Amino acid sequence: MAQPSKEVRDVYGDYATLTVPTEELRSTLNVFMVYMGVLAVVAAIFAGSGLAQMYDPATTITVALIGNAMLAIFGGLIAYIGGSTRANTYLLLRYPLGRIGAMIGSLVVSALPLIIWFAVETWLFGITVNVIYPGHPLTSIAAASVWGGILMMLTAYYGFRAIALLSYITVPFWYALIVIGFFGAVDISGGFEALWKARPETIAPLGIGITYVFGLYASGCVITSDVARYGVKRWSGSIAWAAHVLIFMTVLLFTGAAMTLLTGSPNVIVAIAKIGLGVGALLLAILGQWTTNDNNLWSASLAWINIVGKLNKRQWVIIIGVIGTAIAAVWGGIWGMSLDPFIAFGVFLGYFIPPVGAVLIADYYIFSRYVVKRTYRFGPGTKYSIVNIPGIIAMVAGGLAGWAATTFGLKLPTGIGTLDAIIVAFILYLVLAIGLYKAGVKFEVGEWVERPTGF
Amino acid sequence: MSADPRKIKKFAEISIIIMLVLGIVTLGLAPSTGNYRGFYLSIFLGGVIVAVSVIYLPIVHTRKVENIKEVAVPAIQSLWVSTSMGLGYVVTALAPYFQIVLPVAIALFIIGWIMLIYGSYALLRLSKEAKVPLAV
Numbered sequence: 001m002a003q004p005s006k007e008v009r010d011v012y013g014d015y016a017t018l019t020v021p022t023e024e025l026r027s028t029l030n031v032f033m034v035y036m037g038v039l040a041v042v043a044a045i046f047a048g049s050g051l052a053q054m055y056d057p058a059t060t061i062t063v064a065l066i067g068n069a070m071l072a073i074f075g076g077l078i079a080y081i082g083g084s085t086r087a088n089t090y091l092l093l094r095y096p097l098g099r100i101g102a103m104i105g106s107l108v109v110s111a112l113p114l115i116i117w118f119a120v121e122t123w124l125f126g127i128t129v130n131v132i133y134p135g136h137p138l139t140s141i142a143a144a145s146v147w148g149g150i151l152m153m154l155t156a157y158y159g160f161r162a163i164a165l166l167s168y169i170t171v172p173f174w175y176a177l178i179v180i181g182f183f184g185a186v187d188i189s190g191g192f193e194a195l196w197k198a199r200p201e202t203i204a205p206l207g208i209g210i211t212y213v214f215g216l217y218a219s220g221c222v223i224t225s226d227v228a229r230y231g232v233k234r235w236s237g238s239i240a241w242a243a244h245v246l247i248f249m250t251v252l253l254f255t256g257a258a259m260t261l262l263t264g265s266p267n268v269i270v271a272i273a274k275i276g277l278g279v280g281a282l283l284l285a286i287l288g289q290w291t292t293n294d295n296n297l298w299s300a301s302l303a304w305i306n307i308v309g310k311l312n313k314r315q316w317v318i319i320i321g322v323i324g325t326a327i328a329a330v331w332g333g334i335w336g337m338s339l340d341p342f343i344a345f346g347v348f349l350g351y352f353i354p355p356v357g358a359v360l361i362a363d364y365y366i367f368s369r370y371v372v373k374r375t376y377r378f379g380p381g382t383k384y385s386i387v388n389i390p391g392i393i394a395m396v397a398g399g400l401a402g403w404a405a406t407t408f409g410l411k412l413p414t415g416i417g418t419l420d421a422i423i424v425a426f427i428l429y430l431v432l433a434i435g436l437y438k439a440g441v442k443f444e445v446g447e448w449v450e451r452p453t454g455f
Numbered sequence: 456m457s458a459d460p461r462k463i464k465k466f467a468e469i470s471i472i473i474m475l476v477l478g479i480v481t482l483g484l485a486p487s488t489g490n491y492r493g494f495y496l497s498i499f500l501g502g503v504i505v506a507v508s509v510i511y512l513p514i515v516h517t518r519k520v521e522n523i524k525e526v527a528v529p530a531i532q533s534l535w536v537s538t539s540m541g542l543g544y545v546v547t548a549l550a551p552y553f554q555i556v557l558p559v560a561i562a563l564f565i566i567g568w569i570m571l572i573y574g575s576y577a578l579l580r581l582s583k584e585a586k587v588p589l590a591v
Contacts, residue, residue, distance in 0.1 A: 029532070172539035176500065177547075184552055187492065276552030 015229075016305040016313055017455050019086035019378050025232045032240035034227050034295075036171045036248065044249065045178070046124070047216050048256020054209055056199035057258060063206055064253040067213025070419065071249070072242040075221030078357050079237030081364050082225025085376045089223045090306035093356070095376055096363035096429070097395070098387040099448035105356050105395065106303040109222050113353065114300035117219075118324035121293040122149045126328060128289075132273050142329040149325030152290055156297035156317045170291055175248070177277070182255045184275040189262035198261035207416050211406065213253065214418045215351075217245065222357040226299050297321055309455040351406070354418055355398025355425035359391045362429045371434055379450065386446025390432035398425025458584040460520040466584075467530035470577040471512050474537035477570055478504030481544065484559050493555035496547060497563065500540045504570075507536045527585030534578050535589075541570025 015024075051060045081092055089109060093102035126145030133139045138147070186195055221241075228237020259265075263274060301316035311319075368374045402421025404410040412420035436443040478501050485497035511533035518526045544567025547553060548560045555563065582589045 027528075170539070172503075172536045173542050176503070176540065176543050180496065180499070180547065183495070184492075277547065277550050 016088070016302045017091065017309075017453060019091070020229050021086075024230065026230045027232055028236040028240055031227055031231045031236050032244060033171055035224075035240050035244045036175075044216075044252040045256035045259070047213075048253040048258075049260040050212065051209060051253055052257035052260035053200055054204035054212075055257070056203065057195055057254070057261065059203060059206070059209075060257045061250070061254055063209035064213055064250045065246075066206075067210045067216075068246050068249045068253075070210070070214050071217050071221055072246045074218070074354070074357060074361075074422070075224045075245065076238040076242045077361050077365070078221060079224035079228035079231075079241045080235060081360065081376075082228035083231045083234040083237045085378070086229045087376065087378055088226045088229055088302055090303055091378055092225055092360055092364075092376065094378075094384045094448075095368065096359045096388055097356075097391040098385040098444060098446070100446075101387045101392050102384075103307045104392070106307050108395070108399075109219065109353055109356050110299050110303035111307055113219060114296045114303070115320055115324050116327075118149075118152075118293055118296045118300065118320065119327035121289050121296065122152065122325055122328035125149075125289045125293075131270050145328040146325055148289070149321060149328060152293040152297060153317060153321035153325070155290065156294035156301070156321065157314050174291075178252065178255055181272045181275065181277060182258060184272070184277065185259040185262045188275060195258055195262055200261075211416045211418055214416065217249065218354040218357075218418055222353055222360075223299055226302060297324075306455075309453075351403040351417065351421060352399035354422045355395045355402070358398060358422040358425040359394050359429045362394075362426045363391065363433070366430060367433050367437075371437060380452045382450040384448045384450070385444030386448055387444075388433075389443045389445060390429050390436065393432060394425040394429035397428050398422065401425075460523040460526075463523055463581065463584050464515070464518075464520050464526045466577070467515050467526055467581055468512065470573070470581075471508050471515060471530060471533050471537075473573065474504060474534065474570060475508035475512065477541075477566055478508060478537065481563060481566055484562060487556070487559050488553070489556035489559065490554040493553040493559070496553050496555075500543045500547075504537045504540050507533050523585045524587050527581050527587045531578055531581055531587060531589065534574050534581070538571060538574025538578065541567045541574055543567070545571060 015021075048060070048064075051063065055063060078089075082088065085092065090102060090106045093105040093109075097105045122145050123141070125148040126141040126143075129139050129144035129148070130141045137143060186192055189195075224237060224241050228241065231237045231240070259272070265274070297317050297320055298313075300320045301313045304316045304320065305311070305313060364376065368376065398421045401410070401412060401424040402417045405412045405420045406417035413423055414420050433443065481497050481501035482505060485494050485501065488494050488497060511529050514529045515526055515533070518529070520526065544563050548555060548563035548567060553560075578589055581587070
């Protein structure tokens with residue numbers, strides 16, 4: 001495991017281009033709480049609402065469990081790499097994609113999608129506030145998006161400690177309110193008997209729901225290292241990730257689905273407000289979206305630092321936050337209240353981001369370990385290739401395969417678009433990298449020497 | 456100059472006991488809420504506070520003061536959950552859904568604020584004196 005030497009300077013903040021030093025490591029519980037803070041978001045319950053339009057409660061649980069088990073394995077493997085190397089996602093990608101390739105990968109994984117995620121979450125925040133307290137200038141969708149975005153920027157601006165602290169404060173309360181909201185919906189809608197009888201007009205095939213669940217959080221899997229690198233044990237991040245996604249993501253999806261099935265409202269916040277939780281519902285939305293969205297900003301700023309190499313983390317937080325908030329305010333003002341962009345974005349993530357994680361897993365666990373016998377090292381003077389050609393090809397091919405499988409019905413191994421994308425990228429990377437290596441063909445092009453700043 | 460470890464441990468134990476007592480009080484108010492919804496709310500939030508305090512108090516008590524961080528970390532974990540549930544009472548006690556009779560609702564609301572304010576104070580003090588980050 002590489003540790004930064006004394007000459008290393010953390011000029012960007014939060015070890016954006018460096019490995020985390022030993023004295024900064026946190027307990028497994030702390031890592032778990034940060035992940036839980038990320039999950040504590042209204043979007044997760046909205047996603048459950050989407051499942052309710054496809055499945056009855058029992059099938060929803062099945063679909064959620066299968067999809068989340070896949071997320072637990074996929075994200076857990078990547079988290080372990082972060083825990084072992086103490087490096088974030090964008091540093092790790094320097095090996096399977098090359099230095100410039102890592103910049104492209106960072107754009108695909110975080111830099112661009114997380115700006116959109118931030119905008120979508122801020123927009124949902126504006127909607128939530130407007131639904132619960134309509135009629136005031138400060139609670140219009142556009143206005144609430146603006147002040148909500150500023151709140152989120154503030155906590156992201158103050159870094160990882162602020163995020164961890166915020167997660168710790170809000171998470172127990174947030175989950176308690178979810179439980180209360182769920183039982184409240186059951187209570188006012190005819191009890192559990194009514195819940196188990198509720199179902200949409202038609203039941204969708206399981207594969208569609210599993211793809212939906214997996215695609216929702218596949219992006220999160222790929223950036224698990226950003227938090228796992230702080231874990232005191234190598235496996236801290238893996239355990240924390242698997243536990244939170246398998247148990248709590250399933251609960252959130254089911255809760256969202258149940259509330260929608262029972263109340264008939266696709267907007268679960270409206271459903272919770274209708275129950276009569278009032279201020280509680282508003283806080284639920286504010287705290288949930290706040291903790292997730294400042295994390296989005298924080299991760300996006302790490303990505304942009306690794307791409308551009310200029311400005312520090314806090315400056316990037318402000319830039320990205322202002323762009324995202326502006327998008328949210330305009331989006332909310334022009335397009336009104338629609339879940340379609342959110343769902344479309346979740347599906348989009350399912351195609352193009354997971355192959356990046358698949359290439360990283362293939363390189364770290366197989367190609368680097370058993371073929372070229374190298375360990376991931378970082379620090380000033382470390383040499384990386386400019387571009388790892390098999391990595392780039394596998395990433396693009398995997399994404400296109402997943403997209404074609406879902407959009408055009410291309411027959412691939414599992415029939416689950418996102419999983420097919422991962423399998424294609426994983427296999428293709430190994431075939432190309434091992435084949436070219438054995439044939440003596442140079443496939444890692446150019447050389448980039450790491451600077452004292454880690455860039 | 457750093458604080459006396461014995462005083463820190465004593466403060467941690469007293470703080471958890473205060474939360475435990477307040478949690479028991481809210482459990483005691485449950486039958487008086489006047490509605491099954493309020494009853495279950497108090498049982499749920501109060502139950503979490505009492506359970507966490509009962510589990511963590513012996514852990515904190517048996518830890519040796521020589522390593523004060525070993526005392527402060529579980530104390531902070533316990534207080535954080537209790538404080539968070541106190542916030543829960545603040546935002547739910549007066550919500551129309553629970554239909555809690557006004558005097559009891561106000562009592563739960565006030566207790567929630569006490570837990571929130573005292574819990575925050577205790578967390579910050581423990582964190583500062585034991586030199587343990589709040590998020591542990």
